[in-house]
Amino acid sequence: MDRFRAYRITNEGRVSASFADMDESQLDQGEVDVDISFASINFKDALAATGRMPIIRRFPCIGGIDASGVVRSSRSPRFKAGDPVIVHSHGFGVSHHGGYSPRARVPADWVTAVPADMTLQQAITIGVAGYTAALAVELMELNGLAPGKGKVLVNGASGGVASVAIDLLSARGFHVVAATRKLAERGYLEGLGAAEVVDAGSLQVGNRPLESAVWQGAVDSLGGAALSALTRTMQKDGVIASIGNALGVEFSTNVMPFILRGVRLIGVNSDNDVALRDHLWHRLGTDLRPRHLDRIAQVHSFDELPEMIDAVADGRIKGRTVVQVRA
Known part of the structure; x- marks a missing residue:
């Protein structure tokens, strides 16, 4: 045995x-x-x-x-x-x-x-976190995200999913803004392709139903108050991918971002069927391969x-x- x-x-x-x-x-x-x-x-x-x-x-x-x-x-x-x-x-x-x-x-x-030409160590470095990031990118692009239409925020930026998301989005031509409370990691985040690195604390906004439109897209690792603020600061037809809950599982918002700006809030879950998982891992070995x-x-x-x-x-x-x- x-x-x-x-x-x-x-x-x-x-x-x-x-x-x-x-x-x-x-x-x-x-x-x-x-x-x-x-x-x-x-x-x-x-x-x-x-x-x-x-x-x-x-x-x-x-x-x-x-x-x-x-x-x-x-x-x-x-x-x-x-x-x-x-x-x-x-x-x-x-x-x-x-x-x-x-x-x-x-x-x-x-x-x-x-995928072919990928080592086992590279595969696990991507892992479920990179798979989730790839799924978020695919779903956001299917919902209108495109380079040249505005900035894309990635919060919780030094985390695993966020790190891969920054890599993937920047490679596809997006202007990525990495938000973090770990500003000592600026060099790391810029090395992944972030065009800007900002203090997460600087993104606090007011409580109006709609605030100034800033983001074309966002990959949200935090949930809670951070996600609440994002819904109210998206551009017209902006897309948010919700992938984590580091700040909390509950958030509050209102219908105005959705009915006046057409904001799309997409949940990202990795428990997918074989066809979708095979499709995304193929992309992670080709056009969505992290750099x-x-x-x-x-x-x-x-x-x-x-x-x-x-x-x-x-x-x-x-x-x-x-x-x-x-x-």
Whole structure:
């Protein structure tokens, strides 16, 4: 019986996480077995492992909502042993054992082939965060976003989704304004393609139903009051992609931005069907391929996982935090 070490989240009176010895009999059901090489630490992962939010749906659960690796065996005709793949979304790392383990067994519909000429490390640097950014860009462009029509705001700019969004939007010719409270990261954000870097605190606006129209588009990682302000400061036919809730899950607005300016507020969710996921990963390997993955990624050993989870939970990182699960 193949044994391995995994990072498992438990709840015995309180939520905690630690390394544990496991064997393949403890893996969940699925058609595809994957030898995992890399995983990442998303903000959701950090909140789950620290118990700061009730994210995990079953205990114990191996954490990690995305991972890249090589197919070990497959009972699905879509994959064969040796295929490089990425796994993310659905219940992975939440209600189904996730990526903080050298072994995973998952449903075939959760698995996507890594694009040609892309390494496993590059794939996980994109990961669920980059996939979400790509989906946001595609949906915004389908709803009228176009270069030359105005500025595009990306808030929470040093985070994982936002970092990739800045990269993708700037490559497509948009004037990207990165909003952050971490102004020390100005060089990092400009290196990703931000035309302007502004203090997030400077974007506070009044409480009128409509404020001055500033943004053609916005990728919002924050929710709460930030999203409320955005709805009232969009240009005519402006597009907002809502991808996070770092400031809160509730926001207030009014109908005026929508009926007088035609503002579009789009929710972005990564739990998509196979066809859409394959389509977007194809684009992430071609016309939406991020240009600055080396700048975005910070790579750490598997042993450093607990320390880096705390750093991500506390907001002490930028970009994408990658963990090398298998040396």
